[in-house]
Amino acid sequence: MLKIVGATGKKLRILEMSKVSIDRTDLTDVTCAWYSRDIFAGGTPSRDSAATQLFFSLVNESPRLQWLHVISAAVDVLHYQPSRARGVRLSTSSGIAxxxxxxxxxxxxxxxxxxxxxxxxxxxxxxxxxxxxxxxxxxxxxxxxxxxxxxxxxxxxxxxxxxxxxxxxxxxxxxxxxxxxxxxxxxxxxxxxxxxxxxxxxxxxxxxxxxxxxxxxxxxxxxxxxxxxxxxxxxxxxxxxxxxxxxxxxxxxxxxxxxxxxxxxxxxxxxxxxxxxxSPHNSALSSGNGQRDAELFLSNLRCYMLRTPLRNEADSE
CATH class of the missing domain: 3.40.50.720 (NAD(P)-binding Rossmann-like Domain)
Known part of the structure; x- marks a missing residue:
């Protein structure tokens, strides 16, 4: 499932969009999105999964997006640049692996x-x-x-x-x-x-x-x-x-x-x-990464909704 999270004030609505049927009218409500490991699954650092391609097409179509959390530690990934160029906050999973x-x-x-x-x-x-x-x-x-x-x-x-x-x-x-x-x-x-x-x-x-x-x-x-x-x-x-x-x-x-x-x-x-x-860009692989990433995202989601600093925010120094 493709997961995009929308939050307005302190109200939270989670949009779970199937790969087949997507109501793009919902994208106007999206203010934050999580590029999670289940979306990345099936791809590699050099070859996108179908879900990754779909996810970022939706991210780029979300007009009110304010924050994007991603699974990588690096910020130079091409998929992130359109969001960064329009001022979307980016936080990474640096340290997870x-x-x-x-x-x-x-x-x-x-x-x-x-x-x-x-x-x-x-x-x-x-x-x-x-x-x-x-x-x-x-x-x-x-x-x-x-x-x-x-x-x-x-x-x-x-x-x-x-x-x-x-x-x-x-x-x-x-x-x-x-x-x-x-x-x-x-x-x-x-x-x-x-x-x-x-x-x-x-x-x-x-x-x-x-x-x-x-x-x-x-x-x-x-x-x-x-x-x-x-x-x-x-x-x-x-x-x-x-x-x-x-x-x-x-x-x-x-x-x-x-x-x-x-x-x-x-x-x-x-x-x-x-x-x-x-090794084929594979040294980060570990069964505990998904849990650590989820915990980091949920912690940052709380910070986002409370308007406190995000952990691992790009260009935050």
């Missing part, structure tokens, strides 16, 4: 750092091939993770990595101290942290400032054997430069959940790049 995304990143850090890639490969060959002492992995304790973006995802990554002994540097718009990292830098200061970075982790939004942030020059600043993880947006990272660094062995590995083009084309060299682990 922070823990599962962070667990995927930390899982990759632990597994790649401990040698699971080699063990998986020898298992496929049915070969008993212990790692020799000369090639023993470094202790995780004391390694340095540079976490670009200190929103809910970045902070959760930092918390988990600190628990296993990594030193953490957070990169954000302003170098305001953050309790879950050892130090903070601005985006303009990121170069200072790359020379001794073991894991460069990208989890920031895509903006004019962050597009192409990790280019060939910055990849070259990383020490030999460093690794990169990207769960932010594909356009944060120069994929051509990343592939070259993986193929030459300059970088030891990468974990990527987002890509410049999605779905990732079958001919992309990333599929077979040495040390690259890929």
């Amino acid at each position: 922070a823990l599962p995304i962070a667990q995927c990143v930390v899982g990759a850090v632990l597994a790649q750092s401990r040698g699971f890639g080699g063990w998986f490969a020898s298992q496929q060959r049915r070969e008993w091939a212990p790692i020799l002492s000369a090639d023993a992995p470094r202790d995780l304790a004391g390694q340095h993770a540079v976490i670009v973006g200190l929103g809910p995802i970045g902070q959760e990554i930092a918390r988990l990595l600190s628990a296993v002994g990594l030193r953490t540097t957070g990169v954000r718009k302003r170098a305001v101290p953050c309790s879950v990292v050892d130090s903070t830098l601005t985006f303009d200061e990121i170069d200072a942290a790359l020379a001794d970075c073991d894991w460069l982790i990208l989890c920031c939004p895509l903006t004019l400032q962050t597009r192409g942030l990790i280019n060939r020059e910055r990849i070259d600043r990383l020490p030999h054997g460093a690794r990169i993880a990207n769960v932010g947006r594909g356009a944060l990272l120069d994929e051509v430069a990343l592939i070259a660094a993986l193929e030459t062995g300059r970088l030891a590995g990468a974990y990527l959940d987002v890509f410049e083009q999605e779905p990732l084309p079958a001919e992309s060299p990333l599929w077979s790049a040495p040390g690259a682990w890929l």
